[in-house]
Amino acid sequence: xxxxxxxxxxxxxxxxxxxxxxxxxxxxxxxxxxxxxxxxxxxxxxxxxxxxxxxxxxxxxxxxxxxxxxxxxxxxxxxxxxxxxxxxxxxxxxxxxxxxxxxxxxxxxxxxxxxxxxxxxxxxxxxxxxxxxxxxxxxxxxxxxxxxxxxxxxxxxxxxxxxxxxxxxxxxxxxxxxxxxxxxxxxxxxxxxxxxxxxxxxxxxxxxxxxxxxxxxxxxxxxxxxxxxxxxxxxxxxxxxxxxxxxxxxxxxxxxx
Amino acid sequence: xxxxxxxxxxxxxxxxxxxxxxxxxxxxxxxxxxxxxxxxxxxxxxxxxxxxxxxxxxxxxxxxxxxxxxxxxxxxxxxxxxxxxxxxxxxxxxxxxxxxxxxxxxxxxxxxxxxxxxxxxxxxxxxxxxxxxxxxxxxxxxxxxxxxxxxxxxxxxxxxxxxxxxxxxxxxxxxxxxxxxxxxxxxxxxxxxxxxxxxxxxxxxxxxxxxxxxxxxxxxxxxxxxxxxxxxxxxxxxxxxxxxxxxxxxxxxxxxxxxxxxxxxxxxxxxxxxxxxxxxxxxxxxxxxxxxxxxxxxxxxxxxxxxxxxxxxxxxxxxxxxxxxxxxx
Ligand SMILES: Cc1cc2nc3c(=O)[nH]c(=O)nc-3n(C[C@H](O)[C@H](O)[C@H](O)COP(=O)(O)OP(=O)(O)OC[C@H]3O[C@@H](n4cnc5c(N)ncnc54)[C@H](O)[C@@H]3O)c2cc1C
Ligand SMILES: Nc1ncnc2c1ncn2[C@@H]1O[C@H](COP(=O)(O)O)[C@@H](O)[C@H]1O
Numbered sequence: 250x251x252x253x254x255x256x257x258x259x260x261x262x263x264x265x266x267x268x269x270x271x272x273x274x275x276x277x278x279x280x281x282x283x284x285x286x287x288x289x290x291x292x293x294x295x296x297x298x299x300x301x302x303x304x305x306x307x308x309x310x311x312x313x314x315x316x317x318x319x320x321x322x323x324x325x326x327x328x329x330x331x332x333x334x335x336x337x338x339x340x341x342x343x344x345x346x347x348x349x350x351x352x353x354x355x356x357x358x359x360x361x362x363x364x365x366x367x368x369x370x371x372x373x374x375x376x377x378x379x380x381x382x383x384x385x386x387x388x389x390x391x392x393x394x395x396x397x398x399x400x401x402x403x404x405x406x407x408x409x410x411x412x413x414x415x416x417x418x419x420x421x422x423x424x425x426x427x428x429x430x431x432x433x434x435x436x437x438x439x440x441x442x443x444x445x446x447x448x449x450x451x452x453x454x455x456x457x458x459x460x461x462x463x464x465x466x467x468x469x470x471x472x473x474x475x476x477x478x479x480x481x482x483x484x485x486x487x488x489x490x491x492x493x494x495x496x497x498x499x500x501x502x503x504x505x506x
Numbered sequence: 507x508x509x510x511x512x513x514x515x516x517x518x519x520x521x522x523x524x525x526x527x528x529x530x531x532x533x534x535x536x537x538x539x540x541x542x543x544x545x546x547x548x549x550x551x552x553x554x555x556x557x558x559x560x561x562x563x564x565x566x567x568x569x570x571x572x573x574x575x576x577x578x579x580x581x582x583x584x585x586x587x588x589x590x591x592x593x594x595x596x597x598x599x600x601x602x603x604x605x606x607x608x609x610x611x612x613x614x615x616x617x618x619x620x621x622x623x624x625x626x627x628x629x630x631x632x633x634x635x636x637x638x639x640x641x642x643x644x645x646x647x648x649x650x651x652x653x654x655x656x657x658x659x660x661x662x663x664x665x666x667x668x669x670x671x672x673x674x675x676x677x678x679x680x681x682x683x684x685x686x687x688x689x690x691x692x693x694x695x696x697x698x699x700x701x702x703x704x705x706x707x708x709x710x711x712x713x714x715x716x717x718x719x720x721x722x723x724x725x726x727x728x729x730x731x732x733x734x735x736x737x738x739x740x741x742x743x744x745x746x747x748x749x750x751x752x753x754x755x756x757x758x759x760x761x762x763x764x765x766x767x768x769x770x771x772x773x774x775x776x777x778x779x780x781x782x783x784x785x786x787x788x789x790x791x792x793x794x795x796x797x798x799x800x801x802x803x804x805x806x807x808x809x810x811x812x813x814x815x816x817x818x819x820x821x822x823x824x825x826x827x828x829x830x831x832x833x834x835x
Binding site for chain 1: 513515581583584608609611612614615616618619620622624625626627628633639641643644645646648649650651652653654655663692695696697698699700701702703709716717741743749753755759760762765766767773774781783784785794795797798803806808809810811812813814815816817818821822824825826828829830833834
């Protein structure tokens with residue numbers, strides 16, 4: 250039985266123009282929704298698969314404001330069985346603070362007799378992209394860690410993890426308990442079912458308040474690249490544009506003559 | 507002195523590590539006494555060693571700290587980090603720089619956790635020298651964060667394509683010092699136990715291609731790729747797709763381009779039926795020329811591209827194929 254903890258982060262779902270807050274400290278997300286990284290959606294899917302295969306539980310956790318309960322509920326709707334909100338003002342948090350907060354929950358649960366043998370995270374958060382919470386967490390917990398993993402499988406007391414390396418797929422075998430960070434590509438996250446959504450509404454969310462003294466992220470300000478005016482040259486419309494396209498390919502040197 | 511964690515391949519120092527070296531040399535000139543040293547870990551076959559010597563000499567590196575013993579034959583991030591930490595302790599660099607590759611980011615995160623100092627991932631620029639403040643990519647590169655990094659040493663990784671590889675004014679003959687890193691058994695637990703080479707995965711072809719044909723939701727279905735694949739073949743390029751395409755199962759994930767896919771830098775990118783969301787743009791912003799084919803003249807991909815054709819890709823692409831076949835005949 251492997252109990253899995255999977256960590257997700259609520260982030261703005263910007264796909265078009267990014268807006269900054271007036272003090273340039275955050276993304277202004279008033280006109281867009283929120284989501285989590287595709288890497289974390291895959292981590293959630295893997296957590297559910299491992300829990301199902303071993304008869305364990307899949308618990309989803311986030312460190313953030315109470316609004317992030319929406320993202321926890323999305324993860325329950327696809328199959329997580331429990332949820333933890335670590336309430337904190339994450340504007341003031343850096344990756345080391347997030348790792349500390351997650352580690353505190355893991356240790357508290359362990360002290361109360363329930364161990365998360367496997368902790369899954371995304372490889373990098375969709376917004377800050379620090380590439381380090383999972384590794385810092387592993388050091389806090391004194392566990393082995395591997396990053397950028399596409400698939401995991403628990404065989405007895407070992408987690409077999411596969412990811413892309415410079416020369417093909419690399420295989421790691423870590424003894425549990427362990428920490429693994431996940432990258433999109435190895436599995437397809439499932440969609441929520443209607444009963445899943447109903448269950449998500451009813452499942453209680455364990456809330457703890459982070460009492461750490463944050464070291465912070467070192468952020469001075471956010472900046473957007475200067476808006477370039479559109480300089481596009483329209484080569485034509487429909488099939489009639491084909492000769493102009495091929496001329497362009499010749500000019501850029503990718504087609505001979 | 508600035509220390510650079512260097513990754514190698516069969517030819518010597520990888521392209522991205524050479525970028526990191528060029529970036530670090532600039533930092534060394536501004537931040538410290540101009541000294542540039544390198545650390546690398548694991549076995550060095552002769553061809554790699556020769557290439558490494560000449561690449562590092564071109565970059566002006568004076569000392570190469572080579573951590574190696576018989577336990578370092580397969581990659582283990584914690585063991586690599588132990589070697590970096592040894593070098594930091596012995597030579598007190600002002601900053602440690604790696605490339606923003608999976609390994610660069612992974613090893614540096616370990617170093618950061620061991621030294622209990624901050625780390626900045628995917629840095630593109632130095633905003634200020636005192637206190638050290640860097641500009642780094644966030645939101646997949648759609649925005650920048652200025653981040654203060656004033657602990658010692660400052661740890662950072664350099665985003666791909668942030669700088670172009672440039673040689674030092676005065677080349678050097680680096681002295682290689684091999685040392686056995688201080689490794690605990692625990693540092694070797696998470697190591698590559700085997701590689702599964704040969705699986706058909708064209709990611710390398712995609713990231714190295716001179717021409718990439720991009721396809722998005724506009725392809726319409728898994729069957730809608732025939733003409734796009736033909737165009738790819740006629741141009742000797744690679745196919746890259748949007749996340750919608752992989753999520754719908756039309757094409758495999760290793761073809762995905764963007765924030766959570768590959769970053770590409772072709773001479774020409776032909777984006778067919780792709781709207782140009784920031785997360786897709788993150789993967790294509792270093793393409794030299796971008797041509798958009800889209801039914802919507804107001805799609806961001808069209809307005810941000812260099813060239814565009816307005817129309818249905820299922821009409822435009824076959825016409826391009828025909829024209830190409832005619833001219834190549
Ligand atoms: C954290 C995060 C990470 C992400 N990572 C990635 C990533 O790595 N890569 C990625 O691509 N996306 C990524 N996304 C998703 C991204 O936000 C967009 O949803 C996605 O890129 C849109 O794909 P699309 O352009 O194919 O589809 P759409 O946005 O639906 O656009 C389809 C386009 O095709 C045009 N079109 C339709 N029919 C035709 C036709 N017959 N001929 C010509 N044109 C036509 C339409 O006008 C439209 O512009 C990520 C999102 C998040 C939140
Ligand atoms: N506030 C948070 N709450 C829960 N998990 C987080 C949080 N921030 C980061 N993580 C996890 O750590 C991963 C890596 O984040 P980062 O190191 O910041 O790029 C993310 O993909 C999440 O899985």
